[in-house]
Amino acid sequence: MDVASDPDDEALSWEGDDESRRRESRRPSVDRSGTAAGGTDADTPVTSAGDDEPHGLGTASLVLVGVLGGVYLLYTVGWLIGGIRLKQLANLIVADAMYVPWLVLAVAAPALWFLVCWMLTRHHPVWQRMLVLVAGAVLLIPWPFVMMGALGS
Numbered sequence: 001m002d003v004a005s006d007p008d009d010e011a012l013s014w015e016g017d018d019e020s021r022r023r024e025s026r027r028p029s030v031d032r033s034g035t036a037a038g039g040t041d042a043d044t045p046v047t048s049a050g051d052d053e054p055h056g057l058g059t060a061s062l063v064l065v066g067v068l069g070g071v072y073l074l075y076t077v078g079w080l081i082g083g084i085r086l087k088q089l090a091n092l093i094v095a096d097a098m099y100v101p102w103l104v105l106a107v108a109a110p111a112l113w114f115l116v117c118w119m120l121t122r123h124h125p126v127w128q129r130m131l132v133l134v135a136g137a138v139l140l141i142p143w144p145f146v147m148m149g150a151l152g153s
Helices: 009-012 017-026 059-090 096-120 126-140 144-150
Strands: none
Touching: 059 096, 059 126, 059 144, 096 126
16 A cells, blocks of 8 residues: 555545645755745845735734724714714704705714725834724714704703
8 A cells, every 4th residue: 555545645635735835845945034945144135935925914903893893883983973963053054955965974084984994004113004994993983973962852
């Protein structure tokens, strides 16, 4: 019985494992300083092709993004409720043609901030992305809802 045809060995390998092993064996090994093994400090650092790929978010970052996403969703609802409650008072000062477009922008602002922040900070460190998201959570507080509440005064 040939070892390569052993069904137990086949169950422990994935198709394409041989190709990835061959690619790894052709790559020079890299020590902690980033230079090729056996090389001097004057050698240029060796990097793999996978270094250009973005790294995933850690567990704490994902939890914080989820919490802030929920806050932004609540802000959207808060701007909608507060804006509708404020509409009667605003009609004394401005016409509906002026009020409604700004209400729509106010309701969309939290979602737009989250989306734009997510897209523009893709290649930045995670702490910068979190800082911009937290800054948006402070700047976009739905003041009409906070001041009047859901029932109004």
